[in-house]
Amino acid sequence: MALHIYNTLTREKELFTPITPGHVGMYVCGPTVYNDVHLGNCRTFISFDIIYRYLMYLGYKVRYVRNITDAGHLEGDRDEGDDKFSKMAKLQQVEPMEIVQKYTLGFRRVMQLLNNLPPSIEPTATGHISEQIEMTKQLLANGYAYEVNGTIYFDVEKYSKEENYGILTNRKLEDLLEGTRELGGQDEKHGRLDFALWIKAKPEHLMQWPSPWGMGFPGWHIECSAMSNKYLGKQFDIHGGGMDLAATHHTNEIAQSKGCYHVSPANYWMHTNMLTVNGARMSKSLGNGFLPDELFTGNHPLLEKAYAPMTVRFFMLQTHYRSTLDFSNEALQGSEKGLRRLWEAFETLNKFAPVNEQASEAELDAKVKKLVEGFDESMNDDFNTAKVLANMFELVPIINSIKDGLIAANALASSTVTLLQNKFKAYLEDIFGLTNSATGNNEVLGDVVQLLIDIRKEAKSKKDFATSDKIRNQLAAMGIALKDEKDGNASWSL
Template structure:
């Protein structure tokens, strides 16, 4: 394990040395999707980013319990406990049972992440599977004096909590300003305080998803599920809590409040947040009409896209920006990422064909150190990618016969590329992994080889030029013929 790992902690607003509570064990909780619709690209960036973190922690020798929840109940249309239940609304729209909606979109979520080649979490609990734990946590919060009941609905008392704890510790907002900017409570609002939020909501007669509780039939609020499930699987205190930056101001702020009101402990030591996506400089959102679903990005079926891009191209594009940086989508940027990704994959396809020499023109150790240093600096994937491009340049020089590499340095180069490209980044070559394509090209190359041996240069050139027109570049060397995607 590398003791020099630094990560940015939203809680303290600075980079800190990563020191797990019980090394080598690491507990990591990431807020998962609300499965009432297709997963959007912003979610994907978050899960790809934390997949990178999960992979690197494991690579560094830590034993990681990665918990990522599925929100399948208790999420209303507004963070202020207003509007219709999203699951019931979608169920009515599609004329399905709510749990059919949950199953449909959970499977879709898993399918998308599988296309991005992310690892599954250690545990993936659901809100509906942990109603008992949420009710028990609410009971303790009430017993500790930080919640109250109004006609079957339980509210968290933010102002009372704020007398003993810092409610805005995560965002550093001013509580008085928050109160001033929150609308006055009307006669129809049962909350005592403007910032109070629901832990348990009384079910209306038409509510479909409902459970019995000590306060009557109802359903849990959105925030309580994560506090209950993180405590069950990681304990009252654990190492990393993550999610998109849009969750910090409300959801994560309320999670901290609930957890402290229950256990009197700050739940996570490190809070990590991914930044937003933009499209041509404008924030990506469904309402602005510039939001992409992953499937639209893969097929190109969107007014803002000139064509589709493969899952690995999109993943590589995301990894080229630091997880805390804004990521701007454009056709030009995706085109550039596709070329860069193909360049990297082409170099990898040549790596296994390199022959060692007794001498070496290259030292791979500095590249390895630079990659490790970048990952230890808050998982700085863009810097790693720059180093991998340098490794690709070295591979091409050696393959073209313009440089030599010793067996020891070649082994280092192979380990570097395998570790960072495949194991840590989770990338894969979508072209050369196609067994059928490989088999066909091997056959075509054999036919061309026979034609050359028979001095049938017209056929040989016709094959080479024909493949070139289809984007396949042949390279002849003393060791034989190889192909790359042009």
């Protein structure tokens, strides 16, 4: 089966067909950098990192654009007041751009710790003010926007006469209106669903730019429309983001792009589900978010211990991206152990040398091949990483049994062993982006431990268990675990 993607627009899994054969354009809504990213944000970016990596694995040339929102995000829903950067800047008594710099760097550091590849382009809202003004002008010219006292609003009612505004989340205009409050006397907007494209700035406002309508700053939604258009074109393949963005942000993006260019911007809309804590959504406004650093250090009242970035990444891979994922110590510890088991099997597998052309156990050979072929099949079914991991875990006992001699070394054909090695490497490292954080890669340390292992082996051969136990116990106290192997040697891990 070729790659199928669940499309929010149609609420169905669809065969993925890129606009330009061999190329994929993908836009993902990035963070608003006015404070630290929390783990829920990270989940979305990890999910799309896997998708990005898998598309490349399939041979596509991918242009992956993920924006940094560094302007224009307002505090409330009324399209008035200060933006979040200005507010935080005042609070911390620094320039808004210092806020942006600080949290952008923090965001990139976390992404790197989680081993997310950087996107092809990471454009900022403040770097594309003129593009946003141009788009706003075009929307005014096309009759989908109006100006009130230097602020430009998108006219949802006008747009709805020609287009289906609620198409993305399958909502009727009347239902959407029902959920909104009545317009007050001081409201500038004509319609309750209208949203700002450009906002007039008060003189004391910290971040503002000149425009045909006076000094101001862009509304939140316009940046993604302007930047996706600039780097990916009027129409591109995939647009992604968290599910919470679908109803408002993405709905408005579609309206802006259609109002401006008369075409729907993206063919496939992908939405990742929320990370929850005790069943409730992790969010900035609820204040129940975990910061990545709190997780990596264990410095949080709800955490029993620290968890490595790779444990977190693996934890997220065990769930499908469209399911909610609940955060708990028990679940994380399960992932930690599972990852270790899988990784050790991977390292064992890499040491296998091909033995013979023919498999001495044809049935087992066929079973292994089938499980391996299941990797691609599962990923092609809307990126089912959980299923891939299940197959991998089924292969682990086979790998370990070959190592221990419980299964003959020539049981598998050499081509099967090579396939297994290649696919494990491709999936664990290239696609899932996991790295070995469990064992040290310091060569000197490795040599020292090997020396101790040799001394211990000698002691054991003389039945000097006092010495052998001392070495093992002391190393254990330092965090190095020795495991005796069948052949008399020992392996170790941190």
